[in-house]
Every structure is written in C-alpha cells, then in structure tokens.
Amino acid sequence: MDIIFYITAFVTLVSTLMVITRHNPVHALLYLVISLLSLSVIFFLLGAPFAAMLEIIIYAGAIMVLFIFVIMLLNLGKETAIQEKEWLKPKVWIGPTVLSAILFAELFYLISSPSATYLVQQTVDAKTVAISLFRPYLIGVELAAMLLMAGVVGAAHIGQHKKTTLHRFLKEEEVL
Amino acid sequence: MSTVLGYILMIAIVLFALTTIAAWLIWLERRMLAVWQNRCGPNRAGPFGLFIVIADTIKLFFKEDWIPPFADKTIFVIAPAIVAATVLMSFVVIPYAPGILIADLNVGLLFFLAMSSIGVYSIVLGGWASNNKYSLLGALRGAAQMISYEVFMGLSLMGIVMMSGSFRLTDIVMAQQDCWFIITQPVAFVVFMIAGIAETHRLPFDIPEAESELVAGFHSEYSGMKFGMFFIGEYLGITLISAMVVTLFFGGWLGPGFLPPLIWFILKTFVFILFFILLRASLPRPRYDQLMEYGWKILLPVALLNLLITGAILLMMNK
Numbered sequence: 001m002d003i004i005f006y007i008t009a010f011v012t013l014v015s016t017l018m019v020i021t022r023h024n025p026v027h028a029l030l031y032l033v034i035s036l037l038s039l040s041v042i043f044f045l046l047g048a049p050f051a052a053m054l055e056i057i058i059y060a061g062a063i064m065v066l067f068i069f070v071i072m073l074l075n076l077g078k079e080t081a082i083q084e085k086e087w088l089k090p091k092v093w094i095g096p097t098v099l100s101a102i103l104f105a106e107l108f109y110l111i112s113s114p115s116a117t118y119l120v121q122q123t124v125d126a127k128t129v130a131i132s133l134f135r136p137y138l139i140g141v142e143l144a145a146m147l148l149m150a151g152v153v154g155a156a157h158i159g160q161h162k163k164t165t166l167h168r169f170l171k172e173e174e175v176l
Numbered sequence: 177m178s179t180v181l182g183y184i185l186m187i188a189i190v191l192f193a194l195t196t197i198a199a200w201l202i203w204l205e206r207r208m209l210a211v212w213q214n215r216c217g218p219n220r221a222g223p224f225g226l227f228i229v230i231a232d233t234i235k236l237f238f239k240e241d242w243i244p245p246f247a248d249k250t251i252f253v254i255a256p257a258i259v260a261a262t263v264l265m266s267f268v269v270i271p272y273a274p275g276i277l278i279a280d281l282n283v284g285l286l287f288f289l290a291m292s293s294i295g296v297y298s299i300v301l302g303g304w305a306s307n308n309k310y311s312l313l314g315a316l317r318g319a320a321q322m323i324s325y326e327v328f329m330g331l332s333l334m335g336i337v338m339m340s341g342s343f344r345l346t347d348i349v350m351a352q353q354d355c356w357f358i359i360t361q362p363v364a365f366v367v368f369m370i371a372g373i374a375e376t377h378r379l380p381f382d383i384p385e386a387e388s389e390l391v392a393g394f395h396s397e398y399s400g401m402k403f404g405m406f407f408i409g410e411y412l413g414i415t416l417i418s419a420m421v422v423t424l425f426f427g428g429w430l431g432p433g434f435l436p437p438l439i440w441f442i443l444k445t446f447v448f449i450l451f452f453i454l455l456r457a458s459l460p461r462p463r464y465d466q467l468m469e470y471g472w473k474i475l476l477p478v479a480l481l482n483l484l485i486t487g488a489i490l491l492m493m494n495k
Contacts, residue, residue, distance in 0.1 A: 024248075026301075026304060027251075030251070033297070037294075049281070049282060049283045050283055052283075053283045053286035053289075053290050054286070056290035056294065057290045057293050057330070060290075060293070060294060061296065062293060062323055065297070065319055065323055066323070068297075068300055068301075068304070068319075069319050069320075072303075072304050072312065072315065072316065073316070125282060126286075126343055
C-alpha cells in the first residue's frame with residue numbers, strides 16, 4: 001500500500017506543478033483535474049472512500065467542468081499564452097516556492113520521525129460522515145445551509161430578467 | 177496469485193463481452209429502427225445482415241484518420257478515449273450475478289456517479305480541441321446538459337440508498353428480494369431514466385450533436401477510429417444505463433429460479449436497451465432551452481419531493 005501512496009503523491013505533486021507552469025489555461029485546468037483525481041485516490045488509500053468519491057463528483061466532475069466551460073467561452077488564444085509567459089518570472093515564483101519548500105521539509109521530518117503513526121487508522125465510510133455531520137456538527141451544517149440558500153436566492157435574483165421577444169420585423173425600440 | 181489471475185480473467189471477459197455487445201448494438205439499432213419504420217434495414221451481409229458490423233468496423237479502421245491542423249492535437253486525441261474509458265470503468269461496480277462482479281466497492285453507487293461526471297470531459301474537450309464553431313457550440317450544450325442532469329440523477333438515487341441503507345450495489349440488489357424498487361420508488365425510476373438518456377446524450381436529448389443544426393456537434397471534426405470511439409462510447413453508455421436501471425430498480429439478477437441469475441440480468445438489460453432504441457424511433461428532439469427548463473423546473477423539484485417523502489415514510493415506519 002505504501003508504494004501506491006508514494007506514486008499517487010508524486011503524480012499529485014507533478015500535476016499541481018504543471019497547473020502553475022502551463023501557459024495554456026485549458027491545459028492548466030486539465031492538470032488540475034488530474035491533481036484532484038489523484039488526491040481522491042489518496043483519500044481512498046487513507047480509508048475515506050466517501051470523501052474520495054465526493055472529491056471526484058463535486059470538484060473534478062462539476063466545479064472544474066464549469067471552469068473549463070467559462071474558459072472555453074472566453075476564447076483565449078495565443079496572445080494570452082504569450083502574456084502568461086511574460087508574467088511567470090523568477091521573482092514571482094521564488095517566494096512561494098521557498099515557503100512551500102519549508103513546509104515540505106517539515107512534512108518529510110514528521111513522516112520520517114519514528115513517532116509517526118501508520119496512515120490508515122480506521123475507515124471512514126458514508127455512515128460515519130453522516131453521523132458526525134448531523135450530531136456534533138449540526139449547527140455548522142445548518143449555517144452552511146442558510147448560506148447556500150442565500151446564494152441560491154441571490155443567483156435567482158441576478159439571473160432574473162424580462163423575457164424579450166426579438167423578431168426581425170420589430171425595430172429595437174419596439175422590443176420591450 | 178490465483179485471485180489476481182482471477183481478477184484479470186474476469187476483467188478480460190467483461191471487457192470482451194461489453195465491446196462485442198456495443199458493436200452488435202449498432203446492427204440491432206438499425207434493424208429495430210427499420211422494423212418500427214416499416215423498412216428492411218441492413219439485411220444483405222450474412223444472416224439477417226449481422227455481418228454489417230464487421231464491414232462497418234473494417235471501414236472505420238481504414239478510413240483516413242485526419243487531425244485538423246488548427247486543432248489542439250494532444251487533447252483532440254485524448255478526448256474520445258475519455259468517454260470509452262469512463263463508461264467501461266463504471267461497469268467495474270455492476271454486479272452481474274452473485275459472485276460475478278469485478279469490485280464490490282462499499283461506495284459503488286457513488287463510483288458510478290463519479291465516473292459519469294468525469295465523462296463530461298470527453299464532450300467538452302473534444303469540442304474545444306476541434307477549434308470549430310459547431311463543435312464548440314455542441315460542447316457547450318453538452319456540458320450544460322450533462323452537469324444539470326447529473327444533479328437529478330444523483331438525487332433520484334438517494335431514496336434507494338435510504339431504503340437499502342448502503343451505497344454497495346450488491347446490498348441494493350439484495351434489498352429488493354421482497355419487492356423491486358420500481359414499485360416503491362416509481363418516481364425515482366422515471367427521473368433516473370430521463371437523466372440517464374440525457375447523460376448518454378441519446379435522442380431525444382442528443383442536442384450536443386443535433387445534426388440538423390450543428391453538423392455533428394462536438395464530433396464534427398472527428399473521423400476514423402476516433403469517431404468510432406465516440407460511437408462505441410455512446411452504445412456502451414446505453415448498455416451501462418440499462419444495466420444500472422436493472423440493478424437499481426428491477427432487482428438485478430433476482431428472478432424466478434428456472435433461469436440462472438446471469439441470464440435474468442442480461443434479459444432485463446436487453447429489454448431496456450430495446451426501450452432506448454424505441455425512444456429514438458418515436459420521439460422528436462426538444463429545443464435546447466426547453467430541455468434545460470424541463471430539467472431544473474420539473475425534474476429537480478420532483479426528485480427533491482421524492483427524497484423528502486421517502487425519508488418521512490421511512491422515519492414513520494421505524495417508529
């Protein structure tokens with residue numbers, strides 16, 4: 001199992017790196033999808049199959065499709081790729097890289113230290129998730145529900161507009 | 177070691193059976209359409225014209241496989257593979273008969289939903305990479321349609337999960353020993369069936385590739401075996417949705433004892449495949465905005481209500 005974890009972790013790291021360094025936005029988003037998929041495999045290995053499936057259904061399957069949808073509509077061509085190339089200069093990426101290198105070193109130390117526990121402790125299935133959501137964290141769920149409801153109402157308000165009937169014989173001022 | 181070999185053998189058998197079925201479905205569809213429209217259909221090559229499939233496959237392989245110079249080459253090549261791969265992956269969790277299945281995941285139903293949501297990428301990417309107006313329009317329609325209908329598909333199945341108390345597909349089949357879920361969850365069945373047709377983008381919901389307005393939609397630029405992949409992916413999708421309907425609503429392999437369980441499963445699946453073809457022969461295509469409105473304004477409330485009522489009844493019965 002360990003070797004599968006390391007392979008998946010490597011894939012996740014490489015694909016996430018590719019997300020940042022690609023100049024074409026659609027290619028970058030595709031690498032992000034791969035990164036999410038490999039993250040879900042890691043969830044699965046850590047004993048959380050429910051979280052793994054939700055990761056694919058919600059993030060890879062719905063949110064990323066919407067991202068790609070929007071970028072397709074923007075019709076970004078070669079000019080944006082060139083612009084991206086100019087933006088990605090060493091002084092932009094050196095700071096975050098050093099910081100994440102420190103985090104990586106810490107993680108490496110934690111994993112390699114003898115007190116590190118084995119990764120799979122217990123399997124968290126759908127029922128466990130549901131029980132913890134609707135018992136100790138019920139307030140959080142209800143607050144999130146209220147927030148989502150507000151979001152839905154807001155979206156419905158913004159999306160609402162009068163239906164205009166466009167016809168080639170009608171002049172523009174006659175159209176309501 | 178023998179279990180690993182057993183797995184590989186099982187996977188090989190299922191893969192072979194599925195690709196064969198998908199190929200012969202082309203003949204079946206043309207023949208059945210012809211019967212329902214009072215024509216003859218393909219009847220020259222071999223008995224009942226069965227060998228037309230072989231001729232078609234040879235034709236697909238030897239056609240010029242053209243990649244347009246204006247296309248994004250890598251993504252253009254990857255896109256058709258995604259649809260076939262994701263649909264085939266979904267068959268991993270389907271229980272064909274007791275003991276005849278590849279993986280008995282405890283999140284099997286969610287795995288199916290996850291794979292069908294990944295399948296959207298083949299349409300979106302195929303349409304985008306073709307760099308063609310019609311393809312892009314088809315891809316946009318496909319993405320919007322499939323994302324919307326996924327929501328109702330998932331919601332409609334949650335009633336079944338509540339009643340059987342598990343995401344594992346074998347548990348769901350076993351929960352139907354006394355009463356198939358078609359009787360207790362008829363609304364969920366209708367919603368799932370409609371969403372399933374939209375997910376496989378078959379007629380009447382084949383708006384992403386509506387040939388009368390968009391040439392061929394997202395696969396306008398595809399030719400040769402890459403087009404063949406989209407084609408096979410569609411037929412595999414029909415088989416998958418039929419198999420899922422049987423597993424979830426019609427008791428899977430369960431049936432009177434005079435036939436073995438596997439035969440029952442295949443027979444039931446076959447009936448639903450024929451139903452898919454009959455739909456294509458009989459229904460006109462709706463307009464795009466009608467399709468979206470129908471989904472969000474009718475199917476979503478119906479699926480939510482079904483969920484609410486199922487939950488309430490279950491609570492009442494437990495008390």
